[in-house]
Amino acid sequence: MTIVVTGSVAFDYIMSFPGRFTDHILPDKLDQISLSFLVDDMIKVYGGCGPNIAYSLALLGERPLLLASAGQDGVEYRDWLARSGVDTSLLQICEDCFTASFFVSTDQDQNQIASFYSGAMGRASQLSLRDVPDPEIAIISPNDPEAMRKYARECRGLGVPYIYDPSQQVARVEGDELLDGLTGAYVLIVNDYEYGILQKKTGLDQAELLDRAEILIVTLGERGSRIVTHSGETLVPIARPHAVLEPTGVGDAYRAGLIKGMLHGWSWPVTGRIAAVAAAYVIEHPGPQPLPYTLEAFVERYYGNFGQAPELEELLRPR
Secondary structure: OEEEEEOOOEEEEEEEOOOOHHHHOOHHHHHHOOOOOOOOEEEEEEEOHHHHHHHHHHHOOOOOEEEEEEEHHHHHHHHHHHHOOOEOOOEEEEOOOOOEEEEEEEOOOOOEEEEEEOHHHHHHHHOOHHHOOOEEEEEEOOOOHHHHHHHHHHHHHHOOOEEEOOHHHHHOOOHHHHHHHHOOOOEEEEEHHHHHHHHHHHOOOHHHHHOOOOEEEEEOHHHOEEEEEOOEEEEEOOOOOOOOOOOOOHHHHHHHHHHHHHHHOOOHHHHHHHHHHHHHHHHOOOOOOOOOOOHHHHHHHHHHHHOOOHHHHHHHOOO
16 A cells, blocks of 8 residues: 655755844735845755655654656655655656745744745646555645646545645635635645635635534644544644754654654544654754654654653554
């Protein structure tokens, strides 16, 4: 059975702003914003929602299949992902364009302002889940909007449970597109700010969203996350990071942890805490893909944050 990860493949340009963005935004001038932030430093790293999720899944002992598009400059990235345990057999390399690029600035409160150049991501709709052998679960993370629509419809047609993760694309696509993507999803996941935009664009409240998607997950930053099902709500605290360096990719690692727990059929409290631990590794690292860790170290860190969970002994055994 195959874990299918779809999403952008990108190079991330990560910058640090030493102040607070909010100090430079004038509420009475929001209709004519003109801002420029002088940053202290910049790094270029491998990124993109699809590879970020797939990479953390590989660290958690899985071999996810990445269904995505990269440009002529993406061959080295593809090969590195393959060495890291990701199945890149369906990663399309487009020779006539460049890989997508993500430019993000983070202030001292961990707020972010970002821009995204789509590049080869615009070719993602050329790919199909129908080419995936025996898919078990899929995640539809931020990507070319047409590709996201296509993958959601294919998942429904093939009977593949999927996680719908519109994330930053909620700002771009219209309400009817969001409704089409989330209707029939096993899990709908967004952060707290995106949740507000999604509700505004779709006109749906929480109960109405749960009539269309089976489970709703809202991440809350340093306040953790909440997992809402028809039987109730689970509040999941964060796992304590050893340092707070940069938040880019934290949500992607959280999603990888969710998928890991879901594949094992564990309860939502345990699954959410696995996701929280996976996310903690990223915020300690200057980039969206953390340094490799062992499953033994991961379990020990879970226990240190949340106490014993007998289920996690299974995490140390291959699936």
